[in-house]
Amino acid sequence: MTAAVPHLDRPHAPCYVRPAMVTEASLVTLAGDPPAAVRRRDIRTMFDRVASRYDLMNDLMSLGVHRLWKHRLAALAGDGPGLAVDLAGGTGDIARRLADRGWAVTVCDPSAGMMAAGRARAASHGLGWVAGFAEALPFPDDRLDLLTIAFGLRNVTERAPALTEMRRVLRPGGRLLCLEFSRAAPWLRPFYDPYSRHAIPRLGALVAGRREAYRYLVDSIRAFPDQDSLAAAMAAQGFEDVTYRNLSFGIAAIHAGRKLH
Numbered sequence: 001m002t003a004a005v006p007h008l009d010r011p012h013a014p015c016y017v018r019p020a021m022v023t024e025a026s027l028v029t030l031a032g033d034p035p036a037a038v039r040r041r042d043i044r045t046m047f048d049r050v051a052s053r054y055d056l057m058n059d060l061m062s063l064g065v066h067r068l069w070k071h072r073l074a075a076l077a078g079d080g081p082g083l084a085v086d087l088a089g090g091t092g093d094i095a096r097r098l099a100d101r102g103w104a105v106t107v108c109d110p111s112a113g114m115m116a117a118g119r120a121r122a123a124s125h126g127l128g129w130v131a132g133f134a135e136a137l138p139f140p141d142d143r144l145d146l147l148t149i150a151f152g153l154r155n156v157t158e159r160a161p162a163l164t165e166m167r168r169v170l171r172p173g174g175r176l177l178c179l180e181f182s183r184a185a186p187w188l189r190p191f192y193d194p195y196s197r198h199a200i201p202r203l204g205a206l207v208a209g210r211r212e213a214y215r216y217l218v219d220s221i222r223a224f225p226d227q228d229s230l231a232a233a234m235a236a237q238g239f240e241d242v243t244y245r246n247l248s249f250g251i252a253a254i255h256a257g258r259k260l261h
């Protein structure tokens with residue numbers, strides 16, 4: 001018998017993390033090199049700062065297309081019931097969609113600000129909210145049917161250990177679905193690159209008052225592995241049946257992988 005984990009074993013029982021309670025100490029303290037720890041904290045702080053404008057910015061930057069991509073991710077997840085964690089879940093955009101499909105979902109994210117911004121909107125969805133970094137997930141081994149991560153892996157400082165963690169918490173047969181920006185088709189890049197390099201940081205300055213956060217967004221997209229490299233990284237961490245599909249000509253992609261045993 002495995003130990004009960006409140007957030008996972010009471011599906012649809014709201015179990016909110018009160019932002020005031022999320023302190024440095026309440027997050028798993030990670031080993032690892034100090035620069036990684038500093039970077040992790042800085043990224044979390046940055047998301048805390050943009051949280052109140054995050055959803056609006058997503059709509060403006062993508063002209064609403066991020067909603068279609070998220071809808072696609074939820075459609076690929078299919079219908080519950082089952083236990084799901086939406087990692088780097090932020091304001092709960094993916095989690096709400098999964099809950100609508102019958103999944104018992106817990107949002108896991110290190111930013112209390114992002115989770116607080118999403119709580120009110122998700123009040124009727126019975127989500128759980130847990131503070132945690134991808135590199136040290138606060139869940140037991142072999143438990144989840146589904147783990148989703150949307151626009152989150154790019155922000156994870158130590159990607160390989162995080163993928164190992166994702167695999168650890170999935171049950172044998174469980175699935176990982178990862179939605180992330182990726183490498184756009186060559187014909188699209190002459191239009192997409194200038195847009196992302198110039199327009200997005202300006203929009204970030206105008207709407208969220210945070211040009212640097214949206215400069216970071218663009219830089220992190222450029223630094224992120226392309227479709228095949230991410231698929232290889234997932235396979236290297238033990239995921240099987242790894243596949244991906246491009247969205248909007250490769251501007252984003254959904255990678256899927258399974259933990260077989």
Ligand SMILES: C[S@@+](CC[C@H](N)C(=O)[O-])C[C@H]1O[C@@H](n2cnc3c(N)ncnc32)[C@H](O)[C@@H]1O
Pocket residue numbers: 040043044047087088089090091092093094108109110111114132133134135149150151152155156157
């Ligand atoms: C771009 S937002 C995505 C939010 C949501 N998944 C969505 O699609 O709208 C990235 C999220 O990753 C979270 N994050 C940053 N570093 C993380 C880490 N090391 N582990 C897990 N999540 C992290 C941030 O707090 C933020 O909420």
